[in-house]
Amino acid sequence: MSEDPEGKKILVIQTHGVETPNRTYSPLFYAMAAAAMEMEVMVWFTMDGTNQLKKGAAEKVQLDSSSDVTLKTMLEQAQEAEVELRVCQQSLALFDMTMDDVIDGVEILGATSIIDLALEADHVMYF
């Protein structure tokens, strides 16, 4: 077994958005798993991933045909699990979005901040 993961920092970088639902589920699931293991977890939405966070977008993405689980469900569960959600400032502009368009509980960070966070993290998972 590996050493106890508690307290380690995981940075998840999500570059996929609502147009590819199958690529949205696992990164959030892994983030929640890490949070359940008492790690500090941040999901960084950039490039197309940014559009997941647009108000009204995630609830239209059905992730499981056998239930009512949507991408919004996953984002809410992640926030409840204390996963920190961050959005890329430069990507917001790419989608003509401002923070007024973004769901509650998300903070904005610029490129240099994400580089700092990547250097500080114990592991980076890139999707």
Place this chain on the structure above:
Amino acid sequence: MTENPEVRGCVLPLNLHYNVGDHTWVAMNDDGTATVGMTDVAQNLAGPLLHAKPKKVGVVRKKGKPVGTVESSKWVGPVKSPLSGEIVAVNETLASDAQVINRSPYKDGWIVKLRPSQLDEELATLLTGQPAVDAYRERIETEDLKACEHVEGFEA
């Protein structure tokens, strides 16, 4: 035999001590240890479990910190300890059969046993008997939690 009340089909034995918010239970043992597990409500919300990983024997937990993690195909999360203490035993069955929690959440599906360090004050924060059932009923109804579905061979 102890009666086992049900709320929306979810079994809630009267003799256990519950943290309703975290969906966990505690049973006090004659040797002073406390057995910890997930409630029937919790196993039902999670669905068929794929993995259950208790922390190791010897790990010291504060109340509210995880004694393990459980995951199904649609949910993953911690099992938060209802009591502070040292883990003195883990349920080895879980490594090969996580769904024992779905089948027997209050017996064979226990998660860990703790030696409590602040038993008197922390046990008092848990609910037992009818007050526990009433509190759980309120939560289930307020949050409109789905009725419990039990797999074949379920035992409470």
